[in-house]
Amino acid sequence: MLRYTLMRLGIFAGCLVVVWGAVYSGIFPRGFGESNGLWMLLLSLVLSAPISWVVLRKERDRASVRIVNKVDRMKANLEANRSQEDLADDSARAQGQAG
Template sequence: MLRYTLMRLGIFAGCLVVVWGAVYSGIFPRGFGDSNFLWVLLLSLVLSAPISWVVLRKERDRASEQIVRRVDRAKADLEANRSQEDLADDTARSQGQTTS
């Protein structure tokens, strides 16, 4: 998951450099007043999202599989704990009923 995040940040940083260069060379229009930095960030985000979607498809699938495995393992652990609690509760109730 960390690898995917770093790769995504790398693509964004690359887009940021390209957009910054394009804005300051006049290829893309500048923002109004002091909003130029925000304009460059927004445009970089808009460009990096579809690039990441296409380029990082395999890495995203790997990260998704890792998350699914973790969730399945957590669910199995939770179910095992529930079973142990139910068994302990049933044992306590049956011992309580036999002694009275």
């Protein structure tokens, strides 16, 4: 997951550099007044989102598989703990009824 996040930040940083160059060269318009920095950040975010969606598809799928496997392991461990508690409870009740 860290790898995906770093790759996503890298794409955003690349878009930010491209947008910064385009704004200061006059290709893209500047923001109103003091909003130029915010304008460049928002435009970079809008441009990087679809690029990340397409370029990082395989990495996102790998991260998803890892997360699903981890959740499945946690569910199995939880179920094993529950069954151990049930066995301990049943044996304690059986001893209580026998005594």
